[in-house]
Amino acid sequence: MVQASKVDQRPASTEAAGGEIKQSRELFRILFHSSPIGAYIIQNGHFRLVNHQLAHISGYEESELVGKPSLSFVLAEDRESVRENAIRMLKGECSVGYEFRIVTKRAKIKWVMETVAPVYYRRKRATLGSLIDVTERKQVEERLKQMTAEMQRSNTELEQFAYVISHDLQEPLRMVSSYTQLLAKRYRNELDSDADEFITYAVDGAKRMQTLLHDLLGYSRVGTRGKPFGLVNCEHIVQQATANLKIAIEENAASVTYDVLPTVMGDEGQLVQLFQNLIGNALKFRREEPPSIHISVQRRNNVVTFSVKDNGIGIDPRQSQSIFEIFRRLHTREEYPGTGMGLAICKKIVERHGGNISVQSRPGEGSTFHFSIDMGGGEAE
């Protein structure tokens, strides 16, 4: 058996060792006291050593801190959790980035982020801690949280508002529309030609308003009547969408093809509506030649991007943003009927699924709509 030779780890001489210890103590002292981070040593729950920066953050003199129970500077509500954290740390886990509040000498509350580690100080167990003042970041976070909550609230309110008005306006409008139709039915040709024209416009206006309300209701339902997300096979979704459009596809002699499509997390009914609106648009805004629509998919990390490509009339690139706004139309009602709500609904569905929608197009050369779905699966907040 070969005996492993021992490496001599002792310093060359005790004199040199004493010099090195002195040197490292000096290094520690400089580092400790000039650090821009509040640093301290706690033993038996009391500050034994504190630096300038901790004094600065807390507003106390160093001499006012040393010897005092460290928890007494912690905001009363946070003491319990700070104590628990200290116990966990003593069991051997280092604690990094723990956040709590302290009370300064001027009775101001400050948020701090602390890192602590078990050490030996003067041969006894102790805690070496360091902390920074994160009050400003906390305040910004808090403000951001409030603003997000406020925005969510106002969004929900708006959706509810749109839902209620479109729902409740249907009733009186049905009266206007029905009675103008009844007038037209009973009295057309009995009055003069002006009256007939007026009635025609009134009937037409009421009908249009009904379609608008109906579509507005559909738009607000995306937010208010959405279903919880589940696993959804996109090939089934596209098959369902094309089945719903069967007549239109046959009438236009269109071809709809698609690659192998993945399974995603989403609201099945809404995803059918999304594909149906996009395919339906491709059929509607067709050129002379039969519509040809192809759906492809790309996957990057957690995001799946679908592309719906057609050979239709295309869209002026200057309009590529505005077409997703509600009631936005690029053609007259005589050219293409519709309220201009379809793509706005698409956008809302995609956003609810944590994604984005956009279009690439040149007039006369067809359009490709791209939309992404976040596979993280969570509904966009």
Add this chain to the structure above:
Amino acid sequence: MEILLVDDNPGDLRLAAEALKEGDAQVRLHTVQDGMEAMAFLRRTGEYMDVPRPDLILLDLNMPRMNGRQVLAEIKEDSTLKYIPVVVLTGSRELEDMVKTYDLHANSYVTKPTDFEQFIVMLNSITSFWLSVLGYEWRGVN
């Protein structure tokens, strides 16, 4: 055929009358404007002592005092009234309303079409359907 139409909106009452006029079914339309009146009509109390028992009830859901759901529940719990077919005629397209209505044993749930021509077709097909299935014998029973 006697039809009782329950709706709080006079515009709707008149519209139904006009729509039935456009059809060729032989019907007599009775109208009341809320649930309390509907129950008084069906039980022939107060001013409704001499009214006929309807062969068909057309019922709106949203009404003051006593709404359509309450009327429906009361009709279907009354052994003398529960055989009268009740068609719920409403502006609501909510699935939830439909489910609740069928839970209460409505015979049909129909959304009022926004187009008047469609309304005429719908109302007349409802009445002619019930007219054909009820038969004269049955109508005598009530």
